[in-house]
Amino acid sequence: MxxxxxxxxxxxxxxxxxxxxxxxxxxxxxxxxxxxxxxxxxxxxxxxxxxxxxxxxxxxxxxxxxxxxxxxxxxxxxxxxxxxxxxxxxxxxxxxxxxxxxxxxxxxxxxxxxxxxxxxxxxxxxxxxxDYHFSDIGGVLLDKYNKFADKVIGAEMNMVVKPAQETLQDWLISLGHTLTDLMPEIGTGITILAGIAIMFTGNFPKYITRWGFAMMGVISWILLAK
Structure with missing residues (x-):
């Protein structure tokens, strides 16, 4: 067997x-x-x-x-x-x-x-x-990548986000701004980053919707920054 x-x-x-x-x-x-x-x-x-x-x-x-x-x-x-x-x-x-x-x-x-x-x-x-077919393997590899990404993102998020926040804070201070003044823009940016990270842990059919929301967030960020 x-x-x-x-x-x-x-x-x-x-x-x-x-x-x-x-x-x-x-x-x-x-x-x-x-x-x-x-x-x-x-x-x-x-x-x-x-x-x-x-x-x-x-x-x-x-x-x-x-x-x-x-x-x-x-x-x-x-x-x-x-x-x-x-x-x-x-x-x-x-x-x-x-x-x-x-x-x-x-x-x-x-x-x-x-x-x-x-x-x-x-x-x-x-x-x-x-008898694997190449077209079929794509879906299987995608599922395995999603699970891998989920573990990596979950384990490494703090290591990436925290330094990025500190760097952003130093940059804003050097320009004479405060985090409070730009809190809406920063919040939108963090939401976009988190959304992109979450997208890679879902299934392919959900990607289109999630990318759509991410793009809306980018556009909103740009409009708020003007």
Whole structure:
């Protein structure tokens, strides 16, 4: 088996409040490409944010069973799309109620009851981790960069902002101004810097909006300085 089975079907743990595990988990690096285990049609595409399953897809297999792929970082398919076994569906992640990067795979029978997917565990594992496409890697690298930037910005903000404030204060005093006189402009400038820093910790779809607010702040700063 290509990936380790980290949690079995029916397993009890405090993480799940002692509720039997309805699927199986595979420990794998975030950004591992996932492929459809069977032929089927995409029935649902969900994104619960930091709760429950996080990002995931529900595929109605041709045999009537339902395959559920959860905690994904990126989804490539849409509702109604027909999939063939081995077709790329997205990338593994650590979204939702998750303690680490992994793929949660679950199955329901045609009657909607949970069934043990262990018999296809090896097939699920072997359907993951192959044939990256350059266009897909961009989104994965962006997610990893965002997390790195978040840690760096959080750890280094004081080291950068404080010296900058002291330098700005000395410069203003040398020009005969006081911080009180220019407090609106300074406040706007710090807000812009913080906004730019925060932008790099979000997801790509949010960038356009955040840059828009940043540009509005720049324009406001320029107008106030006149």
């Amino acid at each position: 290509k990936f380790r089975l980290s949690s079995e079907y029916g397993e009890l743990s405090e993480v799940r409040n002692m509720v039997p595990h309805p699927g199986i988990d595979f420990a794998m690096p975030e950004g591992t490409e996932l492929r459809s285990v069977m032929n089927g049609v995409v029935e649902r595409v969900v994104d619960f944010g930091n709760k429950d399953l996080g990002k995931g897809i529900f595929v109605r297999n041709d045999d009537g069973t339902l395959s559920i792929y959860d905690h994904m970082s990126n989804i490539k398919v849409k509702v109604g799309e027909h999939l063939t076994a081995g077709e790329s569906i997205g990338f593994s992640g650590n979204t939702g109620n998750s303690t680490g990067a992994h793929l949660h795979y679950a199955m329901k029978n045609a009657s909607g009851q949970w069934v043990d997917p262990t018999p296809v565990a090896e097939k699920v594992s072997n359907m993951s981790g192959n």
